[in-house]
Amino acid sequence: MMQSITILGATGSIGLSALDVIARHPQRYRIHALTAQSSVEALADLAARFKPAIAVIADPALESQLREALRSRGATSVARAGRAALVEVAQSAEVDTVLAAIVGAAGLVPTIAAAEAGKRLLLANKEAVVCAGALLVAAVQRGGGELLPVDSEHNAIHQCLAGVREAERRGARLVLTASGGPFRTRDDLETVTPDEACAHPNWVMGRKISVDSATLMNKGLEVIEASWLFGMPAERIEVVIHPQSVIHSMVEFADGSVLAQMGSPDMRTPLAYALAWPERIVSGARRLDFTQLGALTFEAPDRRRFPCLDYAYQALLRGNAAPTVLNAANEVAVQAFLDGRLRFTEIAPTIERVLAACDPAAPRSVEDVLEIDREARERALDCTALRA
Numbered sequence: 001m002m003q004s005i006t007i008l009g010a011t012g013s014i015g016l017s018a019l020d021v022i023a024r025h026p027q028r029y030r031i032h033a034l035t036a037q038s039s040v041e042a043l044a045d046l047a048a049r050f051k052p053a054i055a056v057i058a059d060p061a062l063e064s065q066l067r068e069a070l071r072s073r074g075a076t077s078v079a080r081a082g083r084a085a086l087v088e089v090a091q092s093a094e095v096d097t098v099l100a101a102i103v104g105a106a107g108l109v110p111t112i113a114a115a116e117a118g119k120r121l122l123l124a125n126k127e128a129v130v131c132a133g134a135l136l137v138a139a140v141q142r143g144g145g146e147l148l149p150v151d152s153e154h155n156a157i158h159q160c161l162a163g164v165r166e167a168e169r170r171g172a173r174l175v176l177t178a179s180g181g182p183f184r185t186r187d188d189l190e191t192v193t194p195d196e197a198c199a200h201p202n203w204v205m206g207r208k209i210s211v212d213s214a215t216l217m218n219k220g221l222e223v224i225e226a227s228w229l230f231g232m233p234a235e236r237i238e239v240v241i242h243p244q245s246v247i248h249s250m251v252e253f254a255d256g257s258v259l260a261q262m263g264s265p266d267m268r269t270p271l272a273y274a275l276a277w278p279e280r281i282v283s284g285a286r287r288l289d290f291t292q293l294g295a296l297t298f299e300a301p302d303r304r305r306f307p308c309l310d311y312a313y314q315a316l317l318r319g320n321a322a323p324t325v326l327n328a329a330n331e332v333a334v335q336a337f338l339d340g341r342l343r344f345t346e347i348a349p350t351i352e353r354v355l356a357a358c359d360p361a362a363p364r365s366v367e368d369v370l371e372i373d374r375e376a377r378e379r380a381l382d383c384t385a386l387r388a
C-alpha cells in the first residue's frame with residue numbers, strides 16, 4: 001500500500017537521507033509535504049523533484065520567495081509558511097507517516113501534533129523527546145500510532161528488542177555505543193574551532209548534532225531518549241565508546257546474552273527500517289565487508305574531559321524539568337560556539353551553571369515545556385554574558 005509522508009526538516013542531513021531512500025521506492029511512498037526553516041532554494045529544488053502537495057517554509061517572511069522559487073521551477077506544490085503550517089502538515093488526514101527531522105526543541109510542537117494525530121512517527125528529532133519525554137510518549141499512546149526511532153542507537157535497540165516479551169525486556173540493560181567524536185584522543189580542547197568540531201570521523205551530520213557528538217552531549221541526550229523510548233531507568237543504560245561505529249547499540253538480557261545490531265555508519269539504514277517496518281527494503285547503504293573491517297574496539301568514555309555525558313545522566317535522575325533545562329542550555333551554548341562567541345570548553349560549564357540555577361517543576365503541558373525552555377535559554381545567555 002502507498003504510504004503518504006510528511007518530512008519535517010526535509011533540507012537537512014536526515015531529511016535528504018530519507019528522500020534518498022524514498023526515491024528508490026516510488027511504488028511504496030509518496031510525499032505529501034516537505035518543510036524547511038529558511039532554505040527556500042533547496043526546498044524548491046526538492047519540491048520540483050519529489051512533487052509534494054505542499055511545501056512549507058517555517059520562516060513566515062519567506063512565503064512569497066518560496067512561491068516564486070516554486071513557480072520558476074514549474075513545481076506545482078502549494079507554498080505555505082509559518083509554524084501553524086508545520087502542525088497542519090504533521091497532522092493532515094492525507095498523511096500516514098511523519099518524519100520528525102527538525103533540529104532542536106523547535107521541532108517539538110509539530111512532532112507532538114503528529115503523535116496526537118496517530119501518525120507513524122519516525123523520530124530523529126531527539127531534542128523533542130529529551131525536553132518533553134513524558135508528554136510525547138503520552139501523545140503517541142493517545143494517538144494510537146507507533147513511534148519508530150531513527151537515531152541509529154535507538155533504531156538498533158528497537159531491532160534487538162523486536163519480538164522480545166515485556167517480562168524479558170524488564171530484566172534487560174541497554175548499551176549505547178558512541179564513536180567518541182573527533183576529539184576522543186585530542187588534548188588541547190581550548191582551541192577547537194567550529195569546523196574541527198563538525199568534522200566527525202564516521203558520520204556526516206548537521207552542525208548542531210556534530211558539536212553534540214564532539215562534547216558527548218549527543219550521547220547524553222541519547223541516554224535520556226532511550227530512557228523514554230524503552231521505559232528504562234538510568235542505571236540500566238550504559239555508554240561505551242566504540243570508535244569504528246559498526247555496532248550501533250546492544251541489548252544485554254538477564255541470562256548474559258547480548259544482541260547487537262551492526263551495519264555501515266549510514267543513516268539510510270535506520271531510516272529504511274523505520275519507513276518499511278516490519279518489512280525490510282533496500283536503503284542504498286554499503287554492505288558491511290567483514291574481511292575489511294579489522295578490529296572492533298571498545299573503551300570507557302572519558303567523563304572528565306567530556307562532562308556533558310554526566311550532566312545528562314544527572315538531569316535524567318533529577319527528573320522534573322531538568323532534561324528540558326539541560327537541552328535548552330545546550331542549544332544556546334552550541335549555537336554560541338558555532339557563531340564564534342563561546343569557546344568549545346565553555347559549553348559544558350554553561351550547561352552546568354544553568355542546571356544549577358534552574359529547577360522548575362515538571363512540565364504538565366507543551367506550553368509548560370516551551371516556557372521552561374524559554375527561561376532556561378535566557379539563563380544560559382545571562383550565565384555566559386552571551387547576549388549580543
Ligand code: NAD
Pocket residue numbers: 008009010011012013014015035036037038039058100101102103104106107124125126127150151152203204205206207208209267
Ligand atoms: P540539519 O541541521 O542538517 O537539518 C535540520 C532541518 O531542520 C533543516 O531542514 C532545517 O531547515 C530545519 N530546521 C532547522 N531549524 C528549524 C526551525 N527552527 N523550525 C523549523 N525547521 C527548522 O540537522 P540534522 O543533522 O538533519 O538533524 C536533524 C535531527 O535529527 C536532530 O534532532 C538530530 O539530533 C537528529 N539526528 C541526526 C542524525 C544525523 O546523522 N544527521 C542522526 C541521528 C539523529
Ligand code: MG
Pocket residue numbers: 151152153222
Ligand atoms: Mg545517534
